Amino acid sequence: MxxxxxxxxxxxxxxxxxxxxxxxxxQPPNCPTKCGSVTIPFPFGTTKDCSLDNTFLINCNETSSTTSNSTTLIPFLPNTNQSVLNISxxxxxxxxxxxxxxxxxxxxxxxxxxxxxxxxxxxxxxxxxxxxxxxxxxxxxxxxxxxxxxxxxxxxxxxxxxxxxxxxxxxxxxxxxxxxxxxxxxxxxxxxxxxxxxxxxxxxxxxxxxxxxxxxxxxxxxxxxxxxxxxxxxxxxxxxxxxWAIGNKTCEQAKKDISSYACKADKSTCHQAATKKLGYLCKCLDGYRGNPYLNHGCQDIDECEESNDCVNRTCVNRPGSYYCKCPTGYEGDGKRNGTRCSLKSRKEHMLIIALSVSVSVVGLLMGSIYAYWALKKIKLIKLKEQFFQQNGGLLLQQQLVKYGGSTETTKIFTAEELNKATNNFDEENIVGQGGQGTVYKGVLQDNRTLAIKKSKINDSSQVEPFINEVILLSQINHRNVVKLLGCCLETEVPLLVYEFIPNGTLYEHLHDLNQSIKLSWKTRLRIAKETAGVLAYLHSAASTPIIHRDVKSTNILLDDNLTAKVSDFGASRMVPLDKTQITTLVQGTMGYLDPEYFQTSQLTEKSDVYSFGVVLAELLTGKKALCFGRPEVGRNLALYFVSSMKEERCLRVKSEERPTMKEVAMGLEGILVIEEQQNWGSDKLPSEVTENKLNAAPSVINVEHGVGGSGINSSDSYSINQISMSGIGGR
Known part of the structure; x- marks a missing residue:
């Protein structure tokens, strides 16, 4: 109107x-700085991402020449016919x-x-x-x-x-x-x-x-x-x-919100726009030049390289300024507009001598201090080198070369940044402890959350499991394996840095009543399938087959979506392609340990199958793998579970009678398909429905002729209803 x-x-x-x-x-990185012959400085930009906001958006349009067939780029203000000639x-x-x-x-x-x-x-x-x-x-x-x-x-x-x-x-x-x-x-x-x-x-x-x-x-x-x-x-x-100006606030108001304050350069200042009722502008301090709206955008002007007032005098540049040096024995301002250089008095000469001596003494003292700190720094560097070798740095490099890896595949963190991330490894940041070390939660300066494993290495014999875990994880690329982000070898004990999995372990969810109610039948089945998929990948799809050797519910982490993430590869072993088993010192966790491996020291991929069978029994029953608080007959869940079933597949004592992890994974995948076809998966299921599902679903625990055969059969000592009540409907 x-x-x-x-x-x-x-x-x-x-x-x-x-x-x-x-x-x-x-302009910011990867943003055009010109449109045709016109420079487009930030906060202006030719795209939304390259400008401070939509206010400073400049359209870079292609226009045809009236005198030739050529075209040129010309900047325009959006939604107008006003072409931009210059931005100051x-x-x-x-x-x-x-x-x-x-x-x-x-x-x-x-x-x-x-x-x-x-x-x-x-x-x-x-x-x-x-x-x-x-x-x-x-x-x-x-x-x-x-x-x-x-x-x-x-x-x-x-x-x-x-x-x-x-x-x-x-x-x-x-x-x-x-x-x-x-x-x-x-x-x-x-x-x-x-x-x-x-x-x-x-x-x-x-x-x-x-x-x-x-x-x-x-x-x-x-x-x-x-x-x-x-x-x-x-x-x-x-x-x-x-x-133009930034926003509509005064400088004092704008500085209160540092996140939106536009004067980013450290050598910049704020002043109000010339036109009333507009916001503020940024400018570089006197003696500096550049773009005050960008980080480090204002750079010192070397007045000695440009025009200056030093007539027949030596020009000396300073940050933000310069001065004209008078000859020795003279004083004054050597600039054209300043006082002339004049001869100093005797008293001043003595003062100069005294000052020269003082400066020499101070210089000697500062030199001594510098030498002390330099020696201390050298000692620190040597100590870090010693820790690097002590923690297996050379072995790590050799193993990476051996297995086709590279030290560039993982980030090398400094001790300083990990100390800062964990508040000097404060006990309040501990999120887990195990046989191989203590895990701390850490937050980097860029707000990334990490899990930092501080190894328990007291002697050289413990170095190998640490290096083993780095080598193995550098070979593994699977969405259900906790990702290794890097390591630090310059500390007294080595540190491994992983992605942070926020929702704890499967063990905590199974054996904490408040957590176990979150694990519906379908969720438990999916966790089992994901874990089986990882082990099948390690056994069959990895470039060199890998046996985990410590599969248990505490080594299966859950993220915010209750997705399984297999962790802790310190005890794992690579198996040469021409071998099916290796002889090692027996290592594992009681309750999950393969009895055949325990007796023979012959480690095979079927050892992981057995341990996974125990985890599967945990998922089904909600009971711990080993509990001395239970009656003697039921202390070992695997033995109790086997005795309670007519047939047991993954938990067979003889390894050749167990299926492969690939077969197990395929069987669990088949159960999930039936889940989707019959629309099972309610978070709270009656025991009767659970029993029907267990009877209808193919079992990976007790199949007579391979995975995907008959369903779970009940016995007098351990019925299907008992499984459903203890494992699915509650503890």
Whole structure:
């Protein structure tokens, strides 16, 4: 409404006053820094990601040349026809091109056409101090009408007259003869302007032969000088300055919110925008140059390399400044505008000598301190090298080369950043403990959460399990294996850094009543399938087969979605492709340990199958693998489970009677398919439904002829209903 009223009022003023019957007619990374020949410095940008916000978005459009078939890139303000000519960070201005308003007449004084210019400035207001309204002609008035951000309207104008072409003095400022100029109303944020030209007397009849048209336009102050040809034709665009600023807060208000404060450079300062009611601007400190809106954007100016006032003196650059050094024995300011260098007095000479001695003593002292710290640093470096070798660094490098890995595949963390991440390994950050070490929760400076395993290495014999885990995890790439992110070998005991799995262990979920209710039948089945998939991958798909050797519920972690993540590969072993078993010292956890491996020391992949069978029994029954609080007959879950079933598959004493992990994984996958087909999987299931599911689902525990055969059969000592009540419906 205000804009429409403004246009109508301007036309009414022109018509009423002049009695006419005619009607009116530098950048963030990977962001472009230029559009055509125009530099686009941040906070401006050619995309949303490259600009501070949508306010500073510049469209980089391709335009065709009128004189050739070539095209060029020209920056434009969005949703306008205003092309951008220049962006000034220092002055907070945006130079754009605005068209000319005109009114032209025939030889008989009839209005031929009139161009009235109406320009809306969405984000950047017209600078009231840096622009002028200019009217060109010998029978012309230029009229300016604007709307401010306060809703008020403002007007201005000037008159240009002459009778003869020779009356005009070209290349001079516009004083009223042939052209006139007037300032823009000051002290206001002008967001919309309308300007036009009009004949004053007789529609240019008297001057038509050399001035058939009148013109009015806005132009940057000082950027126009009258020429004779302009009286005949002036169809072009002139540079106009718009003001810009960050937000609408004062510097003091903006500094309170450091996250949104735009002055990012450490050598920058904030000052208010020149136009009232706008926000603030950033600028580099004196003696610095660059982009204050970028981190480290302001760099020191080397005045000694540029123009300076050191006349016949030595120029010495300083951060943010410089000085002109007087010759030895002289004092004063060597700059051209300063005091001359003069000879120092005897007293001052003595003072210089005293100062020189003092400086020498201080220098000697500082040199001694520096030497002390340098020696201390050298000792620290040597100690770190000693720890590196002590913790198996050389062995790690050799093993990585042996198995085709590289030290570049894992990040080498420093002791300092891991100490900071764990608050010097505070006990409050402990999230787990095991035979191979203690696990701490840590948060890096970039807010990434990690799990940091501090190994329990007391002698050289314990180095191998640590190196073994690094080597193995560098070979494994599986979504259900805890990812090794890096290690640190420069501390007294080595540190392994893993992704952080936030939801604890499967053991905690199974044997904590408050947690176990979260594990529905379908969830337990999925966890079993995911764990089996990892072991099948280790046995069959890894470049070199791997036996985990310590499969148990405490080594199966759960993330926020209760997805299984197998961990702790310190006891694991690689099996050469030409062998099916290896002889090792027996290692594992009682209750999960393969009895055949325990008796023979012959480790095979079927040892993992047995341990997984115990985990599967845990999932089904909700009981611990080994519990001395139970009656003697039921202390060992595996033995109790076997005695309670007519057939037991994974838990067979003889390894050759057990299925492979690949068969187990396929069987569990088959059960999940039946789950989906029969729409099982409620979080809270009655024991009757659970029993039906167990009877219908293929079992990976007690299949007579391979995985996917008959269902679980009950016995007198351990029934299906007992399994469902203890394992699925509660403990």
């Amino acid at each position: 205000a804009l429409q009223y403004s246009k109508q009022l301007l036309l009414m003023v022109v018509v009423a006053v002049f009695h006419t019957k005619a009607k009116a007619a530098t 960070l220092e002055n907070g201005t945006l130079r754009v091109a605005w068209p000319v308003a005109s009114d032209c007449y025939t030889e008989k004084g009839t209005l031929m056409n009139q161009k009235l210019q109406d320009i809306n400035m969405t984000y950047f207001p017209l600078s009231p101090t840096r622009n002028k309204l200019i009217a060109v002609g010998c029978d012309t008035v230029g009229v300016f009408f604007a709307t401010g951000s306060d809703g008020e309207t403002y007007t201005s104008g000037c008159v240009a007259l002459c009778n003869r072409r020779d009356d005009i003095v070209v290349n001079e400022s516009c004083s009223g003869t042939g052209c006139c100029e007037v300032s823009i109303p000051h002290g206001h944020v002008l967001t919309e302007v309308v300007y036009a030209s009009r004949s004053i007397f007789k529609n240019h009849l008297v001057v038509h032969n050399f001035n058939p048209c009148g013109y009015a336009f806005l132009v940057e102050d000082g950027n126009y000088r009258l020429a004779y040809k302009d009286l005949v034709e002036l169809e072009m665009e002139f540079p106009v300055l718009l003001d």
